[in-house]
Amino acid sequence: MTMPTPTSAPPAAPTNSELGRHLLTVRGFHFVFGALGDPYARRLRGEADHLSLGELVRDRGPLHRSALGTWVTADGETSAGLLDDPLLGPRHPASEGLQ
Numbered sequence: 871m872t873m874p875t876p877t878s879a880p881p882a883a884p885t886n887s888e889l890g891r892h893l894l895t896v897r898g899f900h901f902v903f904g905a906l907g908d909p910y911a912r913r914l915r916g917e918a919d920h921l922s923l924g925e926l927v928r929d930r931g932p933l934h935r936s937a938l939g940t941w942v943t944a945d946g947e948t949s950a951g952l953l954d955d956p957l958l959g960p961r962h963p964a965s966e967g968l969q
Contacts (some may be wrong), residue, residue, distance in 0.1 A: 910936040
């Protein structure tokens, strides 16, 4: 006797209520981590003084991880190097040639 293969249905689209709750939670994280001094979270909160926030990011080094888990840079050389790195491109290098 063979066991039936489980099929997974595509995830259901969230309801408006679920989506709203998720977005409010995310905004809450932006607020809390911004209040704790994370310049990236402060930028996502919509603080208008983006120049001073950029300075705060640069003060943390050429590449650092935000409290939100996102890697952040305000350094031009680091940005250019990351954008040129094939490992960080939109496609995985092993999939080259596959269409």
